[in-house]
Amino acid sequence: MNILSDPRKTAPATDESAQLASILAAAGVQKKSRHRRSWAVATLVILAVAGAGSYYYLGRSGAGYDYTTQTIKHGDLTVLVTATGTVQPTEQVDISSELSGTVRDVNVDYNSIVKTGDVLAVLDTDKLEADVKSSRAKVNSAKANVAKATAELASAESSLTRLRSLVKSNVSTLQSLEDSQYKYDSALAAKEINEAEVLAAEADQRLAEVNLDKARIISPIEGVILTRAVNPGATVAASLSAPVLFTIAGDLKKMELQVDVDEADVGGIAVGQKATFTVDAYPERTFPAEIEQIRFAPETTNNVVTYKAVLSVDNADLLLRPGMTATSDIVVKSIADTILVPNAALRYTPQAAESRGSRNIFSLFRPPRMGPRNTTAPAPTGPNRTIWILKSGTPSPVNVQIGSSDGRFTQVLSGELEGGDEVITDATARAR
Template identity: 55%
Template sequence: MSSDDNSTKANQSSGDSGDLAAILASGGARKKGSRWLWRAAAIVVLVGAGYGYYVYSSEATAYTYATSPATKGDLTVLVTATGSVEPTVQVDVSSEQSGTVREVLVDYNSTVRKGEVIARLDTARFEADVKSAEAALLASNAAVAKAEADMNSARVSMERQKTLVGNRVSTQQDLDSARYNYEAAVATKASAEANVQAAEASLEQSKVTLAKATIMSPIDGIVLSRDVDPGATVAASLQAPTLFKIAGDLRKMELQVDIDEADVGQVAVGQQATFTVDAFPDKRFPAEITQIRYASETINDVVTYMGILTVRNDDLLLRQGMTATADIVVQAIRDSLLVPNAALRYTPPESLGARRQSSSMFSLFRPPRMGSITAPEPAGGERTVWVMRNNVPTAVNIEIGASDGQNTVVTKGDISEGDKLIIDATAKSG
């Protein structure tokens, strides 16, 4: 081998050594760079995890919850209706006769008895009619007496003619004439007796007319109104004006209320109630449903049915026409688990649910959730309430019963007395 060949080999060997060194140097640089990349990635991951936890923690404490406990107690379901207090018996008194009022014997609030005279009309004309009828009756009786005498005379004459005809002293024609006169006398007497009956009826009518000039109370009670004074002229007709209003015993009254058609199905005869009137706002009066009328009434486009409640008024505090508001007890439930209605209306804030369900790279690093975030789907007649358990809102499905507008009976569900039910949530500021 020549020196040139050796020199070429040496140069090749030197070049190979340089390439290897370069490769080794490049590999070391890549290894060092990869180490820095891993360190940077780890830092990013840690920062993201910390930020995600911070966001999660911020979301979890972003609301302040107002709660109300589940309680054991009684619940009364009421139907409210308005109406007025009225007497159980009220009579409008008018005059059956036309005339001039001579005297009025009662005033407002007068206590009267059945048959007691409360007013009189001028009776001069009516008394004259009675006397005239009495005279007519006397004349009729006299006519009967004369007719009877004439009849007796005709009978005697007829009997005489019969004898004379038998003795052939008188003719048959004379007998027939006597018989005719007798029969006419009998008819005249019958007519006179009928006239007596007519005269008696006329006299009776005159006496009735005279009696009707005296106005009497038809019932025991109290005079509520008096709309007539002495000297006033009264005209009797089908639309005769009311002179007096008389109420029966005011110690027993009735409350007439308008029950809404939406509530009438819950109201029944025998149910108890209490009511108030504006005159005594702090006093509640007891009452009892005695009648629910089938006929409807429409008031301001609202269909109602009249309910009648009996009321004792022994102390006479209640007066006719007083406006009243009644609370009728349609259901009374004892010793039941109750939840506030506000808890049934509560739903968690939508913004909280949206943030919790959002997807981001930081959600991978959030701690596990505690409690239900969205309520399980209620079945049938179930309702969902939210209970604070371990300081976390938890959805619970329950079945409910009657409600009084403030609280509702729980018939089934994972709720116990004292559980704190969420009724409101307020976002924290800052």
């Protein structure tokens, strides 16, 4: 049996459901609207705070450097050329023997003071003395032969004169006269030969005496014995490359400093310039010197070209010794009472800061640039430069013309500078 529902009873239930759905939908819309407004307000607050922070951050970045300065001053400038070398005697002689033989006596030792003509050593002279005696005997024999030849010549001359008279008187024959003339000529020639033999014998005698003198090795100069390479009993062999027996230095109270000057600096030095130098033995003391010679001959070592400069040195107190290594400062130029700026100021260039107006809040969130950036400008050269003066906390450029430099300070020839100006030498960014 089918039961049919009454349409009049089901209609009200449907209407109530529709009303409930519409009420819930309206409430959901209102809730979503309130959530959207809350997110919008929060976003505006965040942006406001970030904007204020960025304004403060970017506003301070324009003055974010601390400057290192030095005061421009008036003073004296000394331009130096530094060179190294060694202290040497002004005169040094290596002594060898011209004769071969055995050393009999040695009269000096290291550091011995000698004078010109002092006997340093003596070779064995027995054979040399015998040679002198033999040569003297030969001279005497030759002279006797000359005397004999002279007598024979006188006899021949007398016979020739007598025969000439007899021939004129027809007492003697012409043949006898010719024989007498021949004897005279022979006697004259014999005399000349004997006289030449005397000269030769005398020369041999002088040579023997010289060799005897050379057996005594003497000092050719006044000075000090630096080295001695021979002892009594040693055998000396004379040759083209004879061994050095003694080395003598001249007066050590006057010495010289030989330094190697770089080819880039040799144009600035000249004879007569003053210098000072130091040696390792006396590091706290400086010694005066003066250039007395600049040699033209180049010296090349490992492709580096230098020129030898010789400086005279007074060593009256005998502190300096031959061979000491020295470092010299040659005074190339001295400038009195000039404006000086530190060389660091010539190398300083302000860092390029970004314009404040070109930066905004979004720049804070940009990712950092990757890779190196070369922000170093090449060092300027030439006499015209720009330096930066700090005035009221702000760098101000000043164009100047520079002159000589000693490596730390440079002379200013022209430019709007005054004593007491603070010149910038460096700048460092402040910590934020």
